[in-house]
Every structure is written in structure tokens, then in C-alpha cells.
Amino acid sequence: MSWKNFRIRLLGWLLHFDFSDDGIFYFTTIIVGALTGFIAVCFHVALGWAHYVLFGSHDLSEIHRAWYWVALIPAGGAFLSALFLHYFTPEARGSGIPQTKIAYVAHNGHIDKRVWIGKFLIGVLNIGSGSSLGREGPTVQICSGFASWVGEIFSLKRRRVQALVPVGCAAALAAAFNTPIAAVTFTLEELVGDLNARVLGSIVFAAVSASVVSRAILGNEPVFSVPPYALDSPLELLLYAFVGVVCALVAVAFIKGLLFVRSGWKRLWGFRGVVATGLGGLFVGVVGIWVPEVFAVGYPAVSKALTHSYALPFLLCLLVLKLIATAVSYGTGSLGGIFAPTLFMGAMAGGAVASLAEFAFPGFVAHPGGYALVGMGAAFAAVIRAPLTSVLIIFELTQDYHIILALMVANAISLALARYWHPEPIYSALSSQDGVALPDYETEHLLHEIHVSDAMVSHVITLPEDITIQEAIEKTKGSAITGYPVLNASGKLSGMASNYDFSQAQAAGILQKPLSEIAKKKYIMHAHPDQSLDSVMAKLGDRRISRLPVVSREDPTELLGIITAEDVIHAFGKVWREQEHHQHESE
Structure with missing residues (x-):
């Protein structure tokens, strides 16, 4: 049985039991919540085994290998990972969170299975061999990609598949950190951009399910050994405010350094980029000979900082070396996230402030580990720009x-200062370096200034309404487009048909009926050439559709083109880059 026939039979089975569209979606959500939690745990465990096999220890601060292997293992892992990324899955490079957001906004949630499978395997190789990066970002793309794939297995509409991406994201973070509430808020803050999103219920359910799966397999132990805490004096709030200032400085230095290294690496073409990634791994390996705490995720070192086990000089050493090692690892094209390094740097910065205060004012700091913990949150706010999370x-x-x-x-304080010193969030900056610009609260006004005529596609695949559904499927076979305008005998727009409609017809066994019987005709949501792109995005979002036919104002049945969210993002990015170029020239 072919994969396509399996999907049709599965859909037919669900329709046989009278599952509605909503019923299929919520059934899929249940599957995604549980399985993505399991996948996140598998990724976590696989990284641990990679550490043990390559370095002889699950804790990379206690490596049992000769010094030359300590340098060569990260170099070899980074080089091999770069080869796989360059020749097989270039879309799997980087953190995973900017890529997931782009897929959610611009591609209706579609993430190719080659990407998330490659992210899992290459991530185990790259992070497992010591690259100074985290596992949470890759886990988000892996689980969101799996959720997207499951949605396509069940032949869900494009907007339903898109809604499953934040479901997978929340499940990934809930399983990775064992923090379901923070997983929900991060998904809404960073990915969806709306705390009142319609998929909130599904996101919450998936986060809880994934957290339950994670606790059942890995236990209910916290990720970090957290010290007891109490605020003994209100004056300590001044010191905590200083922690915010320090973390903002660290965050801005980290963001600027990472973007600087990455901009240089992106100018390299072909195999030179692969070699540069390997050299980046070699640099991290050489640092790790003397300070192995900089390797990979680094959570054992964070736990020691929380229990005040490090002296001030070593805290500062770890802070600086982790910042540089992560900027080099990520900037030279390695696969991995920045969540864990950010928390690492925050813990060291907060711990350093506590140690410095103890030296200057003996007895003033009641709980030094608390400063490391607060530093983690402050650094997260300054780098990731998700304050509630x-x-x-x-x-x-x-x-x-x-x-x-x-x-x-x-x-x-950390968030305010970081925004003042470096207004562009790191994920937006990384997407911009890749040539993709997504609207935010500072740039969304551009959508009102761009017209549909500047973004629409004029050459459209259309289908006549009098052909059979089978003929329509044959005509659109191999097309990357998922929705098609249907024209009557006069060449006028009479409806819209999608791949979802074709799947429903195949499952119901009505392929020999005319296309007009399944085409949507009642009211066709459309756009006009002189409308602005913000109105298009509003229509796409309100009706949960992925495309709009563009029609004449004088005759709404005269088809002029079609526009999708991807077209909107492309036009927005073009105008935004032109505006940035003119601004730089004027400066």
C-alpha cells in the first residue's frame, strides 16, 4: 500500500465513524501531545548517550578522554554535521525556533519530514559531540515538524496543520524543561504572538500531556538543583536590579557577537562554509581542554552555580568563555539552540554579582544561589525577549x-535595557540574516502601505468546473500549490477547490462526480488589487484559510490572481529590506 493510499484509507475510516473536521483535529491533538513528549524525551536521552559514548561521561565537566580527543571530537562532530546539513538538510541548520516561526507564519505550518528527522539525527551528532549549544530549540523544530507531519497524515486542512505547529512547540518545551505553564506562554508570546489564540486549549492540553510523558519516563526531578531562597532585606532588591543591568550587558554582547560571527560565516560559499563550521568546533574543543563546562548544554555547571560552588574568578571565566564558544558554534553554522547557553550565562552573571557583593559587603547576601537563579531569568528576558515566560x-x-x-x-530592568541597546530581537535578527523578515509591532505598519497588486501571483493554475474530480486530481498532480480557483464555462470564477477537498472525495469514493459538486461556491472570500496586505492577513486569519483569489472590483467573478500568506511575507520582506538599505545609506 502506498503512503498516499494509506492516508486516504485513514481518512475514509474516520469519516465512516462520522468524525467531523473538529473531531479529527482534536483527535490529532491528543496524538501529537503524547508522542511529541516521547520524542522530546528520546532526543534528551540520545544526547546523554552521545556524551557518554564520545566523552566517557554524561557530565561533560568530568570527561574521561585524552586531551587531544577532547579537542578533536567537537571538531569532527561539527564538520560531519556541517556536511550533512550542506548536502541533505540545509533547512535544519540553526536553533529551530526562527525556522519554526517562519513555517508557521509563511508556510501554513508545513515542515518537511526530512527537516525534523534530520534535525533529530544531526542534532544528536552535533550537540552530543560538544558544540556549545542547547537542545531546546532543536526540540521545538523536531516536535513542531512531527506535529505538522501528523496533521498531513490525517489530511487536515492547511489551517489545521498550521494550528498543530504551536501544539508541537508547547509540548516540546514542556517535556524539555518540565515546565508546562512556561511552555504555553512561550508558544503564545514568541510563536503565535497572541495570548488569546484560538488554539490555546489545544496548546495547554499538549503541554500537559508532554509533561506527564516526560515525568513518567525521566521522573519528576527538576532540571536544576535549586537552592532555598528568601528575601531577607528589601535592600537586596537594589542588588537584584544590578543583576538585571549586568544580564542586559551580557545579553547585548552575546547577540552582537553571535550576529557578527554569523554574518561573516554566511559570506562563505559551498565547502568553505563546511570547513568553517569544523574550525568552529575545533575552537570550542580547544577551549574545552581546559574548561570542559562550556561543552554542549552545560546544565551540570548551572546546577553548581546555583549551589554557590564556584569562586568569582571561575564564574567570570565560564561567563566569558561560554559567550564566545556559543557565538562561535552558532555563528559558524552549527545546529543547536541558544536557550541553554542563555540560562548558563545568566546563572554565571548572577552568581558573579552575588560573589562580588559578598566580598564588598560581607553578610549582606543571604542566599547567593538565588542571584544565579534570578540571573537566569533576567538573561532569558534580555536575549529571548519573552518576559512573561x-x-x-x-x-x-x-x-x-x-x-x-x-x-x-x-x-x-534587563528587558528594558536590552531593548534600548539592541532593539531587534535575536530571532528576528537571525531570520533577517537568512533573508526572511516577519512583521512585528514596530514594522507591521508596512503591511498597510503595500498593496495586493504588489504581492499577488498573476499566473494561476485554474480548474474548469465541468471536469471530474479524478481529472482535477490528475491535472494538479505534482503541484506544490494546495488550492485552486474553479472557473465556469465563461472563464469566470465560480468556486475554490483544495487538496483537502480532493482527499475527502477520494475517501468518500466520489471521484467520478463533477468538480463543481465539491468546489466552495457559497461565498468566496477574496481580495482586490488595491487593498492593503494587512487586510489580507486579517481575512486569512479570521477565516482560517491559506489563500485568497484576487478579483476585479468591477466584476468579482473576474480572476486576476491569487495571494497567500507566503506572498505577503515575501513582499513585506522586500519592502523592509529596501527601507533598511535606504536608512543605512542616509546614516
Whole structure:
């Protein structure tokens, strides 16, 4: 049985039991929530085994290999990973969160299975061999890609597949950190961009399901060994405010350094880029000979910083070396995330402030580990720019309300200063370097200034309404487009048909009926050439559709073209880049 026939039979089975579109979607959500949690756990465990096989220890601060192997293993892992990324899955490069957001906004949630499978395998090789990167970003793309794939297995509409991407994202983070509430808020803040999203219920359910799966397999132990905390004096809030300032400085230095290294690497073409990635791994390996704590995720070192096990000079050493090692690893094209390095740097910065205060004012700092913990939240807020998540993730890790006040003070200051010193969020900056610009609250006004005529596609694949459904399927076979205008005998627009409609017809066994019987005709949501792109995005979002036919104002049945969310993003990016270019020239 072919894969396509399997999908048709599965859909036919669901329709036989009278599953509605909503029923199929919620059934799919249940599957995604549980299985993505399991996949996230598998990725976590696979990384641990890779560490053990390559370095002889699950804890990379205690490596049992000769010094030359310590340098060569990260170099070899980075080089091999770069080869696989360059020749097989270039879309799997990087963190995974910007790529997932682009897929969600511009590609209706479609993530090719080659990408998320490659992300899993290459991620185990690259991070497992010591690259100074985290696992959470790749886990998000892996689980979101799996969710997208499951949606396509069940032949869901494009907008339903798109809705499954944040479901997979929330499940990934809930399983990775064992923090379901923070997973939900991050998904809404960063990926969806709307705290009142329609898929909120599905996101919450998936986060809880994934967290339950993770706890069942890995246990209910927290990710970090968290120290007891209490705010003994209100004056300590001044010191916590200083932690926010320090973390903002660290965050801006990290963002600027990473973007600088990456801009240089992106100018390299072909095999030279692969070699540069291997050299980046060699650099991290050489650093790791003396300071192996910089390798990979680095959570054992974070736990030691939280228990105040490091002296001030070593905290500063780890802070600087981790910042440089992560900028080099990510900037030279390695696969991995920046969540874990950000938390690492925040813990070291907060711990350094506590150690410095203890030296200057003996007895003033009651709980030094608390400063490392607050530093983690402040650094997260400054780098990731998800302020609500930065508070909730630390609260869930500690399960202690007493730390909230200090955390909010440090996070607010860190976020404000980081935005002032470097206004563009890191994920937006990374997407911009890749040539993709997504609208945000500062640039969305451009959508109102661009017209549909500047973004629409004029050459459209159309289908006559009098052909059979089977003929329509044959005519569109191999097309990357998922929806088609249907024209009557006069060449006028009479409806819209999609691949989803074709799948429904195949499952119902009505392929010999005319296409007009399944084409949507009642009211065709459309756009006009002189309308702005923000109105197009509003229509696409409100009706949960992935495309609009563009028609004449004088005759709404005269088809002029078609426009999708991807077309909108492409036109927006073009105008945004032109505006940035003119701004740089004027400066």
C-alpha cells in the first residue's frame, strides 16, 4: 500500500465513524501531545548517550578522554554535521525556533519530514559531540515538524496543520524543561504572538500531556538543583536590579557577537562554509581542554552555580568563555539552540554579582544561589525577549513564590535595557540574516502601505468546473500549490477547490462526480488589487484559510490572481529590506 493510499484509507475510516473536521483535529491533538513528549524525551536521552559514548561521561565537566580527543571530537562532530546539513538538510541548520516561526507564519505550518528527522539525527551528532549549544530549540523544530507531519497524515486542512505547529512547540518545551505553564506562554508570546489564540486549549492540553510523558519516563526531578531562597532585606532588591543591568550587558554582547560571527560565516560559499563550521568546533574543543563546562548544554555547571560552588574568578571565566564558544558554534553554522547557553550565562552573571557583593559587603547576601537563579531569568528576558515566560519558567523550576519579586525587578530592568541597546530581537535578527523578515509591532505598519497588486501571483493554475474530480486530481498532480480557483464555462470564477477537498472525495469514493459538486461556491472570500496586505492577513486569519483569489472590483467573478500568506511575507520582506538599505545609506 502506498503512503498516499494509506492516508486516504485513514481518512475514509474516520469519516465512516462520522468524525467531523473538529473531531479529527482534536483527535490529532491528543496524538501529537503524547508522542511529541516521547520524542522530546528520546532526543534528551540520545544526547546523554552521545556524551557518554564520545566523552566517557554524561557530565561533560568530568570527561574521561585524552586531551587531544577532547579537542578533536567537537571538531569532527561539527564538520560531519556541517556536511550533512550542506548536502541533505540545509533547512535544519540553526536553533529551530526562527525556522519554526517562519513555517508557521509563511508556510501554513508545513515542515518537511526530512527537516525534523534530520534535525533529530544531526542534532544528536552535533550537540552530543560538544558544540556549545542547547537542545531546546532543536526540540521545538523536531516536535513542531512531527506535529505538522501528523496533521498531513490525517489530511487536515492547511489551517489545521498550521494550528498543530504551536501544539508541537508547547509540548516540546514542556517535556524539555518540565515546565508546562512556561511552555504555553512561550508558544503564545514568541510563536503565535497572541495570548488569546484560538488554539490555546489545544496548546495547554499538549503541554500537559508532554509533561506527564516526560515525568513518567525521566521522573519528576527538576532540571536544576535549586537552592532555598528568601528575601531577607528589601535592600537586596537594589542588588537584584544590578543583576538585571549586568544580564542586559551580557545579553547585548552575546547577540552582537553571535550576529557578527554569523554574518561573516554566511559570506562563505559551498565547502568553505563546511570547513568553517569544523574550525568552529575545533575552537570550542580547544577551549574545552581546559574548561570542559562550556561543552554542549552545560546544565551540570548551572546546577553548581546555583549551589554557590564556584569562586568569582571561575564564574567570570565560564561567563566569558561560554559567550564566545556559543557565538562561535552558532555563528559558524552549527545546529543547536541558544536557550541553554542563555540560562548558563545568566546563572554565571548572577552568581558573579552575588560573589562580588559578598566580598564588598560581607553578610549582606543571604542566599547567593538565588542571584544565579534570578540571573537566569533576567538573561532569558534580555536575549529571548519573552518576559512573561522568563518569570514563569523560573517560578516553575523553583516552585517558590518568594523569588517572584526579585525576579520581576531584574527581568524588567534587563528587558528594558536590552531593548534600548539592541532593539531587534535575536530571532528576528537571525531570520533577517537568512533573508526572511516577519512583521512585528514596530514594522507591521508596512503591511498597510503595500498593496495586493504588489504581492499577488498573476499566473494561476485554474480548474474548469465541468471536469471530474479524478481529472482535477490528475491535472494538479505534482503541484506544490494546495488550492485552486474553479472557473465556469465563461472563464469566470465560480468556486475554490483544495487538496483537502480532493482527499475527502477520494475517501468518500466520489471521484467520478463533477468538480463543481465539491468546489466552495457559497461565498468566496477574496481580495482586490488595491487593498492593503494587512487586510489580507486579517481575512486569512479570521477565516482560517491559506489563500485568497484576487478579483476585479468591477466584476468579482473576474480572476486576476491569487495571494497567500507566503506572498505577503515575501513582499513585506522586500519592502523592509529596501527601507533598511535606504536608512543605512542616509546614516
